[in-house]
Amino acid sequence: AAGVIQSPRHLIKExxxxxxxxxxxxxxxxxxxxxxxxxxxxPQFLISFYEKMQSDKGSIPDRFSAQQFSDYHSELNMSSLxxxxxxxxxCASSTGTDQETQYFGPGTRLLVL
Amino acid sequence: xxxxxxxxxxxxxxxxxxxxxSCTYDTSESDYYLxxxxxxPSRQMILVIRQEAYKQQNATENRFSVNFQKAAKSFSLKIxxxxxxxxxxxxxxxxxxxxFYFGTGTSLTVIP
Numbered sequence: 093a094a095g096v097i098q099s100p101r102h103l104i105k106e107x108x109x110x111x112x113x114x115x116x117x118x119x120x121x122x123x124x125x126x127x128x129x130x131x132x133x134x135p136q137f138l139i140s141f142y143e144k145m146q147s148d149k150g151s152i153p154d155r156f157s158a159q160q161f162s163d164y165h166s167e168l169n170m171s172s173l174x175x176x177x178x179x180x181x182x183c184a185s186s187t188g189t190d191q192e193t194q195y196f197g198p199g200t201r202l203l204v205l
Numbered sequence: 206x207x208x209x210x211x212x213x214x215x216x217x218x219x220x221x222x223x224x225x226x227s228c229t230y231d232t233s234e235s236d237y238y239l240x241x242x243x244x245x246p247s248r249q250m251i252l253v254i255r256q257e258a259y260k261q262q263n264a265t266e267n268r269f270s271v272n273f274q275k276a277a278k279s280f281s282l283k284i285x286x287x288x289x290x291x292x293x294x295x296x297x298x299x300x301x302x303x304x305f306y307f308g309t310g311t312s313l314t315v316i317p
Contacts, residue, residue, distance in 0.1 A: 196250035
């Protein structure tokens with residue numbers, strides 16, 4: 093069965109640079125969620141989109157923005173990167189008929205030097 | 206505010222034995238869903254089991270079962286016949302239909 097796809101899987105950036113993370117949800121899933129998991133931490137919710145509209149917002153820094161496109165894929169844009177942004181970024185998707193269950197992608201490991 | 210608490214940072218179990226991981230949560234919502242996710246060293250988040258709060262029957266998925274006590278806001282995971290591949294970090298998660306709230310995780314070691 094198709095799963096959530098995230099790209100890139102690994103990313104190394106310098107401080108103050110920008111990064112764009114992409115997420116391709118499971119086919120026919122209309123909701124996308126972004127989470128940040130720091131080293132040794134539990135995942136923290138950043139933001140979610142339903143039918144291309146922002147549906148919920150968590151602890152997402154102002155330096156980050158995200159959107160969901162017409163094909164339902166989503167991009168997380170991160171600017172003015174800081175050392176503390178180094179983390180594993182998960183995307184998850186769900187479908188309207190089973191909105192409650194989120195299926196996670198493999199994550200993007202971001203390292204900020 | 207929604208909170209999820211996993212009071213056992215680490216647990217260990219002998220292969221083929223049974224282990225129970227604890228999770229408690231706090232919410233004022235009446236309709237919600239609970240999940241257990243497994244995160245092996247690859248750090249992929251893998252869905253283990255889910256429970257709807259309106260269902261009294263405890264969910265079961267092969268060797269994995271839950272003990273859901275709604276009044277006590279408790280949601281423990283029982284792993285029977287533990288296997289080496291069960292070694293991972295286990296996260297309890299709660300959702301009132303939007304974002305997930307995760308516990309801090311329990312690291313499970315399986316001893317051969």
